[in-house]
Amino acid sequence: MVGAGFGGLETVKGLAGAPVAITFIDRRNHHLFQPLLYQVATASLATSEVAWPIRSLVRDRREVTTLLAEVVGVDPDQKRVRLEDGASITYDTLVLATGARHAYFGHDEWEPFALGLKTIEDATTIRRRILLAFERAEREADPALRQAFLTFVIVGAGPTGVELAGTIAELARSTLAPDFRNIDTGSARVVLIEAGPRVLAGFPDDLSDYAQRSLEKLGVEVELGQPVSDCTAEGVTYGEVRLATRTILWAAGVRASPAAEWLGAPFDGAGRLRVAPDLTVPGHPEIFAIGDTVTIAGPDGRPAPGIAPAAKQEGQYVAAVIKARLRGEAAPRPFRYRHEGSLAQIGKRRAVIDFGWIKLRGALAWWLWGIAHIYFLIGTRTRLNVAINWLWIHARDQRSARLITQGRPIGTELS
Incomplete structure (x- = not known):
């Protein structure tokens, strides 16, 4: 599991009780509640009120090992993720929830x-x-x-x-x-x-x-x-x-993490992976991608928005697919984003x-x-x-x- 944002955390939460060993990798040691990050930037909230240590969130999950490390590549043939320090970690199933950064449209x-x-x-x-x-x-x-x-x-x-x-x-x-x-x-x-x-x-x-x-x-x-x-x-x-x-x-504007480049997979103009209806990377059923890393159509045909509810729904869906595979059952129906509403504060x-x-x-x-x-x-x-x-x-x-x-x-x- 690469990335401890909303999608990554929801995937790990959804796998509770499943017969799995999870390695949770993030380059920061905290989960961030990004919708309120602007309130830290404008002196309304302290950093500790919008972020929590990842280890404390999974301390009761003995099957979860948390690593502070930065993933810089994926070798899908060897089923390994490569880390910045030269080390690598093997996987049977990989979930990429590596997020996005701001984009300057070529500037x-x-x-x-x-x-x-x-x-x-x-x-x-x-x-x-x-x-x-x-x-x-x-x-x-x-x-x-x-x-x-x-x-x-x-x-x-x-x-x-x-x-x-x-x-x-x-x-x-x-x-x-x-x-x-x-x-x-x-x-x-x-x-x-x-x-x-x-x-x-x-x-x-x-x-x-x-x-x-x-x-x-x-x-x-x-x-x-x-x-x-x-x-x-x-x-x-x-x-x-x-x-x-x-x-x-x-x-x-934002640009997705380089996950598509790691895999040599198709992506859109913002660098987001084009995933299959079950949120797997085309040609790699063992690799899932969710959150701001991907683009997938919503009910109206437009891409699902890069917001927390979408990432959480994708994380829940991926957890359900993995558990169905472990039980030898048919996969759930293709992912369908449910828009629960849009909110914005003005003052x-x-x-x-x-x-x-x-x-x-x-x-x-x-x-x-x-x-x-x-x-x-x-x-x-x-x-x-x-x-x-x-x-x-x-x-x-x-x-x-x-x-x-x-x-x-x-x-x-x-x-």
């Missing part, structure tokens, strides 16, 4: 300046960059440079981009306002740039319109139909506009929810969004901590995780 040179959000390290780097921008603005005498520090650009208006934009706007206008003396944090510009015609393109038009209006009420500048053409340390270019900024956040009292049969917006949607996310967190203590943090933010506009950690000395970063 990887933008990555140092336009920060993506996929890991704990990404989140703490973004949090540091945002908070340092206010600190540098507080000491800056040049009005133009001060405004560059107080300009925050988010590229991509999907759920992550919308959630980042709304939360940064609230951070600047509410949380930080009493803390600074030389700057008005409320004057910070938050600019959300989207190449398409609307925000939250995966939501119905009315919810997308509501989300845009809500962002604009928070002070976010929404720029639609404006593809980004350049990102540097000094700013971003979109359309015909050059905007000076020291903080660019990238939420515009501390605004959200949109699309369940298909019902659509919600506003404060009620925000409460349901919070309840749903708390429910899927791991552990009672974590649920209580997150609930208390959110209630405190809701009542007092205070975010307690405003710590500047790691990175270069303050005099060099963002310079």
